[in-house]
Amino acid sequence: HTTLNYNGQMTNQKGIHGFWESRLPELYSDNYDFFVGKATYIENPLETAWQIAEASFRAKDSVLNFEANLNTDFPSDKKYSYEEKGQQHNRVYSREYSDAYHGNLNGMVERRMRESIKMIGSYWYTAWVNAGKPDLDKLIDGKLTKEMEIQLKEEEKMWKAGKIYGRSHPE
Template sequence: MKKISVLLVIGFCLLQMQRAQAWGFFAHQRINRLAVFTLPPEMMGFYKHHIVYLTENAVNPDARRYAVKDEAPRHYIDLDEYGDSAVYKLPRRWEDAVKKYTEDTLMAYGIVPWQINRMKFQLTRAFKDRNAREILRLSADLGHYIGDGNVPLHTTSNYNGQMTNQKGIHGFWESRLPELFSDNYDFFVGRAEYVERPQQRAWQAVTEANTALDSVFTFERKLNAEYSPDKKYSYEQRGNVNTLVYSKAYSGDFHRMLGGQVERRMRAAIRMVGDFWYTCWVDAGQPDLNGLVDFKFSKEEQEQMQKEQQEWQKRREGNTKIREEAHNHPHGADEDHHAFAEVEGDCSCCSFHVFLTETKIEMPIFALPPSRIPSVTAK
């Protein structure tokens, strides 16, 4: 029998939240950035000139989740709440869905496919108005919602495996795997094409994502049975913090079992973002964007964006009451029941709690600097 000895610092869980990198935002930013290169020359100049903005602000919708009423449901749809074959039975038009289920019900279970279509109309209007500020803002936001709609775990109420004893699987699939393996993905998806029926395309993305969901849970459950907890998790240095993560071996095996699923969903998202940006531009009459290339946000706007980013970073670091409440109820107790798993990716505190539960370790409490937290070892 293996004996596992671990020393835990007071405040270990808090340290896990103080990360140097934007853990969980990697894929969203890469999707928006790569979508720029699918665009035709008439759009490429403007979008490429502002590619840094589109990349960095790909996460803005997540930053608004606690500040804007009704923002949270725009990121997901819990199809299982509507019964069997819901993805094929739900009305595609918002008005029809409201008549059948009421708006309160739709908001309770998420509206991401309808939100994508709504954003499409808003971006088209911005192109018609040749409003560079709104074109950039809405392009970044639309890319985020499309990215969410292509993630299998954004289509179920079991979004973080909390119903199947697989807590942490959301960040594992959405964050850990892309960060480890996406450098080897083929992201050449071709040129953007016009979307004849945007609402149907949004539902197609959600349907394909939901179809992949069973494999995510089944393969992780099977793999978990083959790994001891000390091999399933490992520490990685992030800045000056030792963070508990899914081990590279466990991640690699899961990634291979999925057979390219994460790559396919990222490719689909990149292509779809480019297609929607292009479609909005075409529907607006293909306005000349060359005159907008040199647009710059005002000093006041830049300061405001910087302030919002700083406030969001504080929330992510657990320095606000909102974040503390989210952490106290990490998997569904608060109103924004997808927020914790999606925004933070894999919660290291909760993963570590699962680790301790699985190994039945009695933990002595010591105060150690991060550099002296020992690795998990088996004897």
């Protein structure tokens, strides 16, 4: 949200925010690689935050212009379709339109998601280092509440069913 026109409201592209941030990941994120490596220490967290914001701002022209050009060239009756979600039928950007836009972005959504994952981990790591590397095992007493036990069992069931993805860690 680094521009006043973040949702395309000033360029007749209302809804582009949700298109880029929700619809495209819904359709394509199964093919994204979210393993970004280890977090790194951030020497200057404030400066880095501004660099991230500036990178987002620089991407706005591509995000808006690629969609505007596609909208001009794409058959208007093929731009939207209806999909069922739960009990509702929702108007969404069509698969064909989404395919074309995602292709024009040339990996931008995945790149930005990977960068955000890496930076979130790095900010957490930096905070931990700056706090003196406290022993995280001492933060909880090891006893799970009833609610935590229920949630853990549910997550384990989802993991065993293949609905949660992660990488193995050496013991």
